[in-house]
Amino acid sequence: MASIPVECLPESFYLPFLSDLARARQPSPIRSLFPLEATPGLLSLLAGKPNPTTFPFTSFSFSAQAPPVEDGQKAAGEIALTLSGAELADALQYGPTGGMAPLVDWLHGLQETVHGRLRGEGWTLSVGSGSQDLLSKAITALLNPGDNVLVQSPVYAGVIPLFHSLNCTQIEVEADADGISTESLRAILEGWPVGKPKPRVLYTIPYGGNPTGATATLSRRREVLQLAREHNFLIMEDDPYFYLFYGSERTPSYFAMERADPSSAGQPVGRVLRFDSISKILSAGMRIGFASGPAPILRAIDGHTATANLQPASLTQAITHKLLDAWGHDGFLAHTRGVSNFYRVKRDVFEAAMQRHLAGLAEWSAPQSGLFFWFKLLIPGAEDSAQVVRTQAFERGVLALPGTVFLPNGRATPYVRAAFSLLTPEEVDEALKRLRDTILDARAASAQ
Numbered sequence: 001m002a003s004i005p006v007e008c009l010p011e012s013f014y015l016p017f018l019s020d021l022a023r024a025r026q027p028s029p030i031r032s033l034f035p036l037e038a039t040p041g042l043l044s045l046l047a048g049k050p051n052p053t054t055f056p057f058t059s060f061s062f063s064a065q066a067p068p069v070e071d072g073q074k075a076a077g078e079i080a081l082t083l084s085g086a087e088l089a090d091a092l093q094y095g096p097t098g099g100m101a102p103l104v105d106w107l108h109g110l111q112e113t114v115h116g117r118l119r120g121e122g123w124t125l126s127v128g129s130g131s132q133d134l135l136s137k138a139i140t141a142l143l144n145p146g147d148n149v150l151v152q153s154p155v156y157a158g159v160i161p162l163f164h165s166l167n168c169t170q171i172e173v174e175a176d177a178d179g180i181s182t183e184s185l186r187a188i189l190e191g192w193p194v195g196k197p198k199p200r201v202l203y204t205i206p207y208g209g210n211p212t213g214a215t216a217t218l219s220r221r222r223e224v225l226q227l228a229r230e231h232n233f234l235i236m237e238d239d240p241y242f243y244l245f246y247g248s249e250r251t252p253s254y255f256a257m258e259r260a261d262p263s264s265a266g267q268p269v270g271r272v273l274r275f276d277s278i279s280k281i282l283s284a285g286m287r288i289g290f291a292s293g294p295a296p297i298l299r300a301i302d303g304h305t306a307t308a309n310l311q312p313a314s315l316t317q318a319i320t321h322k323l324l325d326a327w328g329h330d331g332f333l334a335h336t337r338g339v340s341n342f343y344r345v346k347r348d349v350f351e352a353a354m355q356r357h358l359a360g361l362a363e364w365s366a367p368q369s370g371l372f373f374w375f376k377l378l379i380p381g382a383e384d385s386a387q388v389v390r391t392q393a394f395e396r397g398v399l400a401l402p403g404t405v406f407l408p409n410g411r412a413t414p415y416v417r418a419a420f421s422l423l424t425p426e427e428v429d430e431a432l433k434r435l436r437d438t439i440l441d442a443r444a445a446s447a448q
């Protein structure tokens with residue numbers, strides 16, 4: 001890839017963005033010396049690493065699909081993969097805080113290929129125990145208790161408690177079928193009280209937003225980046241549904257756009273902290289996610305890991321790397337296209353059932369990525385879906401989530417989130433019939 005020279009924000013730029021806790025954190029006395037163990041000729045008496053010859057495992061063999069050859073086609077056959085010798089020893093041993101070198105290197109290459117962000121251009125990458133682990137550490141690294149934070153709303157229910165636990169004020173930025181609303185974001189920032197410090201962080205889910213399934217358009221992304229520069233905030237781009245996109249036109253990530261979009265020309269790079277996850281494409285149980293972004297923030301996240309859980313699990317990193325290395329970047333990307341096609345079909349089945357059973361009883365926009373339908377119950381006089389979903393729908397044998405749990409400040413809402421990833425077409429049909437009966441009952445009750 002031809003490299004266009006890039007200007008990065010200097011390290012000193014990030015100091016005011018780091019929380020007091022991140023700035024005060026002392027490096028781990030042992031882990032901070034780990035890199036020195038690679039010094040040629042050095043005899044290390046440093047860490048209490050157990051001797052792997054005492055471990056009972058002699059090899060890990062597993063099979064996986066062969067790399068897909070054609071887009072959307074499942075691979076023909078399987079490949080057999082084994083961790084043994086030095087690879088096995090590394091997989092069973094303590095490893096680097098931010099992830100094992102071969103996996104980190106493979107993922108760096110992926111970010112170069114997919115987002116055009118080249119190594120050595122002011123960003124680094126760390127692996128975590130799922131992206132949730134990295135999100136929670138990033139939030140601790142960037143926010144002080146009581147800070148204001150800009151949060152796309154509705155939002156992934158898993159981050160709300162993180163902001164709550166820091167007692168942060170969550171400033172809700174509206175979102176619609178085109179993703180985050182820049183009108184809402186601009187109004188918040190331009191109307192911000194003079195003298196009160198502006199939020200330093202925006203949390204957004206740009207692809208297949210959980211819960212809405214909406215994907216931010218190119219023009220919205222451009223404006224968000226522009227606003228980040230004007231009002232000096234960082235963008236936390238939480239993107240676990242990036243590879244599940246099944247909409248019509250793919251938009252580049254914020255991470256890519258701040259580097260190469262024409263609207264970013266002449267602007268220094270380094271406002272985006274990107275979160276990826278293998279949970280929806282390779283395995284959720286491996287617990288592997290990775291964060292890519294400015295080196296000082298990744299150092300703060302690693303500092304937290306070094307004291308909280310030392311590192312992500314070596315074994316699942318080694319298994320993941322073995323598979324990815326065998327597939328290569330092209331094989332991985334072909335696999336992800338197969339996964340997104342799988343969910344496109346599921347989305348279509350679910351939407352057809354919505355049309356059959358809920359037309360006139362609910363309103364929705366079809367998701368472009370992700371695993372969820374977000375829909376509004378049309379029950380006259382009912383401002384909140386919580387009672388209907390938690391009690392009446394459950395009693396009729398269908399479980400979904402009331403929209404209020406996705407609103408940072410817990411407002412009432414007539415929306416509901418339904419995951420369509422697992423059910424068969426017959427089960428979807430039955431689930432939506434049950435929901436239809438529930439809504440009809442609720443409408444009849446509200447008419448009395």
Ligand SMILES: Cc1ncc(COP(=O)(O)O)c(C=O)c1O
Nearest residue numbers: 130131132156210238277279289
């Ligand atoms: C928006 C969003 N971010 C983060 C996560 C956590 O993902 P992981 O399994 O990588 O921790 C999820 C999981 O559903 C999610 O929807």
